[in-house]
Amino acid sequence: MSITEILFWFLTAMALGSAIMVITSRSPVHSVLWLIVTFFAISGHYIMMNAQFLAIVNIIVYAGAIMVLFLFVVMLMNLNAESEPQKNRMLQFAGLLAGGCLFLVILASLMKATETSSMVQLGSGNEGLIKNLGKALFNDYVIPFEISSVLFLSAMIGAVLIGKKEKAEHDGN
Amino acid sequence: MMLGGAFIKDRRTPVYLGIGGLLAILAACAVELKTGRPLLVIDVKDMLHANSFNLTFIMVALGCTLLYFLLNGRDFEKVGPHVSEYFALIFFILCGVSIVATFNTLLMLFLGIEIISIPLYILTGSDKRNLKSNEAALKYFLMGSFSTGIMLLGIAFMYGGNVMGTFFINNMNLGSGPMPALIGVGLVLLMVSMSFKVSAAPFHFWTPDVYDGAPTVFTSFMASIVKVASFFAFVRLFESAFGTLQSQWQTLVAVITAATLIIGNLTAVFQQSVKRMLAYSSIAQAGFMLLALFALNDTAKEGLVLYAAAYSLATIGLFAVLVKMKDYTVDGFNGLSKQQPLLALTVTIFLLSLTGIPLTAGFQAKFYMLWAAIQNGHHFWLVILAVLCAAISAYYYFRIIQAMYFRENSETVMNEWDITPSFKYLLLITAVLIIVLGIFPNLVIDWLHY
Numbered sequence A: 001m002s003i004t005e006i007l008f009w010f011l012t013a014m015a016l017g018s019a020i021m022v023i024t025s026r027s028p029v030h031s032v033l034w035l036i037v038t039f040f041a042i043s044g045h046y047i048m049m050n051a052q053f054l055a056i057v058n059i060i061v062y063a064g065a066i067m068v069l070f071l072f073v074v075m076l077m078n079l080n081a082e083s084e085p086q087k088n089r090m091l092q093f094a095g096l097l098a099g100g101c102l103f104l105v106i107l108a109s110l111m112k113a114t115e116t117s118s119m120v121q122l123g124s125g126n127e128g129l130i131k132n133l134g135k136a137l138f139n140d141y142v143i144p145f146e147i148s149s150v151l152f153l154s155a156m157i158g159a160v161l162i163g164k165k166e167k168a169e170h171d172g173n
Numbered sequence B: 001m002m003l004g005g006a007f008i009k010d011r012r013t014p015v016y017l018g019i020g021g022l023l024a025i026l027a028a029c030a031v032e033l034k035t036g037r038p039l040l041v042i043d044v045k046d047m048l049h050a051n052s053f054n055l056t057f058i059m060v061a062l063g064c065t066l067l068y069f070l071l072n073g074r075d076f077e078k079v080g081p082h083v084s085e086y087f088a089l090i091f092f093i094l095c096g097v098s099i100v101a102t103f104n105t106l107l108m109l110f111l112g113i114e115i116i117s118i119p120l121y122i123l124t125g126s127d128k129r130n131l132k133s134n135e136a137a138l139k140y141f142l143m144g145s146f147s148t149g150i151m152l153l154g155i156a157f158m159y160g161g162n163v164m165g166t167f168f169i170n171n172m173n174l175g176s177g178p179m180p181a182l183i184g185v186g187l188v189l190l191m192v193s194m195s196f197k198v199s200a201a202p203f204h205f206w207t208p209d210v211y212d213g214a215p216t217v218f219t220s221f222m223a224s225i226v227k228v229a230s231f232f233a234f235v236r237l238f239e240s241a242f243g244t245l246q247s248q249w250q251t252l253v254a255v256i257t258a259a260t261l262i263i264g265n266l267t268a269v270f271q272q273s274v275k276r277m278l279a280y281s282s283i284a285q286a287g288f289m290l291l292a293l294f295a296l297n298d299t300a301k302e303g304l305v306l307y308a309a310a311y312s313l314a315t316i317g318l319f320a321v322l323v324k325m326k327d328y329t330v331d332g333f334n335g336l337s338k339q340q341p342l343l344a345l346t347v348t349i350f351l352l353s354l355t356g357i358p359l360t361a362g363f364q365a366k367f368y369m370l371w372a373a374i375q376n377g378h379h380f381w382l383v384i385l386a387v388l389c390a391a392i393s394a395y396y397y398f399r400i401i402q403a404m405y406f407r408e409n410s411e412t413v414m415n416e417w418d419i420t421p422s423f424k425y426l427l428l429i430t431a432v433l434i435i436v437l438g439i440f441p442n443l444v445i446d447w448l449h450y
Helices: A003-024 A028-048 A052-077 A089-110 A130-139 A142-163 B004-010 B015-035 B053-081 B081-100 B107-126 B133-161 B181-197 B206-213 B217-238 B243-269 B272-295 B298-324 B341-355 B363-375 B380-406 B421-439 B441-447
Strands: none
Touching: A028 A052, A052 A130, A130 A142, A142 B004, A142 B081, A142 B107, A142 B243, B004 B272, B015 B053, B015 B181, B053 B081, B053 B217, B053 B421, B053 B441, B081 B107, B081 B217, B107 B133, B107 B217, B133 B181, B133 B206, B181 B217, B181 B243, B181 B380, B206 B217, B206 B272, B217 B243, B217 B272, B217 B298, B217 B441, B243 B272, B272 B298, B272 B363, B272 B380, B298 B341, B298 B363, B298 B421, B298 B441, B341 B363, B341 B380, B341 B421, B363 B380
16 A cells, blocks of 8 residues: 555545534534534645645635634524524434435445546646646636626625615615 | 627616617627627637527527516616616626526536526515515525535536546537446436426425515516526536437436426415415426426427517516515405406416417417427326316416406405506517417527528
8 A cells, every 4th residue: 555545545534534523513613623624635635636726725715714704603603502493303304314315326326337547646747737727717718717707796796785784764675 | 609798787777778788689689690690709619609599599588588677677676775786686697597598518507507596596685674585585595505516516427427528518428328327426416406496396395485585576587587597508408418318317307397297286276375376387387398308309499489488478477567566365466457457458368378378379388398298209198297287277377367357356445556658568568479479489489490
């Protein structure tokens, strides 16, 4: 077993384990912290696949910015056990059943998949480097790139629209 | 040929500028369709592709939006003070509509669907003082983002599964043999998420709540143009990418169609609120449009465009009247024919068209759909079921007509009608359009063959 393979399995175990911890921990703050661990493990995978840019962005944007935001929201909401709504047993069971079915279907189809590609890519391939990524983004993928600006613009307008204070004279609307 | 780009400029404009911009784009579209030469050429790297079918559809969508603006433009002010933002968001949605109508890669499909959905979440919740509107927006947002997640997962599977390693739906070369495992999963996931977007059963649970909670002006847009556009994307995706595999997913679509028809029609029968009834009826109509996906032949394509026009026109007209009503229950329509004979007449025509009575556009549309399904030759029971469901739908549509004409308004409280003559004429034009399309469906379909 080479060092890269050990690293691969270690990162995989870390990602899966911390992802399970995210949904099983009682306290939401712990969940968020475990989620950060998951992101770091996935970033490790990205680096092993020679996608450095993606790895860094994943850490900066997800583990950094979004998770901090999450933490703030969780803390501001001041969740505790008493204020949590009662969970219906039947609903839990139904959720388990539905989720399990989806998992089973995906698992069943993946069991039959035979394609195995190399798990790591070391020293070869430079598609994940910033330079090539930028070239691809502004040559081949310039249309989706521009179109996504419309998406973000609409999201921004929406956020302003929802967040804006209504003036008093529009009461009752 | 980036038709979507033209929409962005129309931000922060009052009604007239919106209508003007729409007319300009409509004209550009028509010129392109007639002459086969676009006004503005942008290299899109084959990610968007427009032929006469797509352009006709975009024109139908734009035309319906034009009518929608003309009918409802002044009612936007009732929702809240940010009228220009509402227009901006609707133009964004139109941009998304033209993307999903012309997309050629899964990437653009995703972007288009998102550009449609995100402004819709906001429009649903735009009535901030109304708790129901808030609830609807939150529900729609949560469920919608979940289905988007499923769609992304499906796209990832498709990308990993096809031999070519491509997002382009035409180059996937899936062949007609048994599906590889990854493709199978991707296909089902994509089908689930698209069924959610078009509110097909059993993924329809958000529809009544969202349609009911959203401000009525926006429900009108949501139920007509957006819905039809999602359908178009659904059919385009499955035709281009999975057309060769049709025999393998056809039964699944048949089951979804049957469930949608039955659930939509049977639940609509029990509704008291007209707005909610229309939400269920839109599920039922979605069942009919699913027949196009089921059959997937030329007749189905013609039928889909016709259905888009017929259904959108009738729905927009019906909701435009509903916006003016105070009481959304069926009893609210009591004695309408005495107070507003012209309104009652147009509502009757819209309802007849939705039911599919001959001489209306709805009949032709339904006829094309059924004919396409028969031509397809498989699962004949589905056609019989569809006809039966159309008969059921007559019951709840006719209940409103009966209320309008044969019942007296028992209460002394009269609705105050703020109806301008131009509104009446526009409604009349819409109704006439429906009848004209019902008699000469070729007016729309001929555009396909330029």
